[in-house]
Amino acid sequence: MAENQAKVAMETSAVEKQPETRTETKEAPSMVRTKRIMVAIDENDSSFYALQWAIDHFSNLLLTTEAVQGGTLTLVHVQSPFQFPVGPGFPTAAVYASSAMVESVKKAQQEASTALLSRALQICRPQKIRTETLALEGDAKEMISETVDQLNVDLLVVGSRGLGKFKRAFLGSVSDYCAHHAHCPILIVKPPKELTK
Template structure:
């Protein structure tokens, strides 16, 4: 049976550590046939790398006017387009790095970039893609930050329709980065 694993990725060290953990511990790099001593590329499953971009909202702000009533700031749509483009480039870089990690371990992977609230989109994706396991990193938020910001992994642990594994990096991992 081929295992379908989803790993939620973002720019944090915690998510990349979780992906590394999954690749090292859940997928055997090579399957060996003991009958004839041959090896073949990993056919045990697939990793879906899911990255969620937050919804981008363009807000209208008053623009100061220069002489003769001419605005001297770029228009809101220009700023919004520039920010969207930067966000898309960042998402592509994150997905590319994660895909390369999978390729290096000879594990089949696909990246999926979604837009919206990360908590809800990850839970929806686990259900739609019918994954066997959701893996997430832990950012190690303190109690106060977690209370105000909420924890994506905590939300998913309570709402995802698949088993979830939250990978916490070792203490020395935080000190190195």
């Protein structure tokens, strides 16, 4: 009888140690985090070449499918703030502009930005990818780097104008500055030799 009680106790402990079976409902798979690629656009053909290169090589990250919510392609153009020429022949005290003149110049700058971004959108349209545009004013290097941080950009694409060492030293290079200050990977797309001539 003592043996039977021991058997029963062993069987009970074996049953108690079995894992519980739970019925779980599977939720739909969560969408993969949206990617954001930003391309800097300016008046140079090298920036449009960089845009086309980015579309050709990264469209798989930007397209929406059933399992993946497509990314966003952000096109940014930074317009330099309007300044009157100052220097020899332009005494600072003698240069005064009417508000109508300042407004006229600003309007022309906005129209130029709109035209550039429209041209860039025409390149993106056939790919059917989500695209947004930003027209900013300020120093291009600084504004692009700040915008990268504000929008949590995953990749910044900029074109290289192919400035020589002398021009780069005096003018500064947007791509060089962004490579050191933007807090995301940066891709500098060099144009083919035909565009640099």
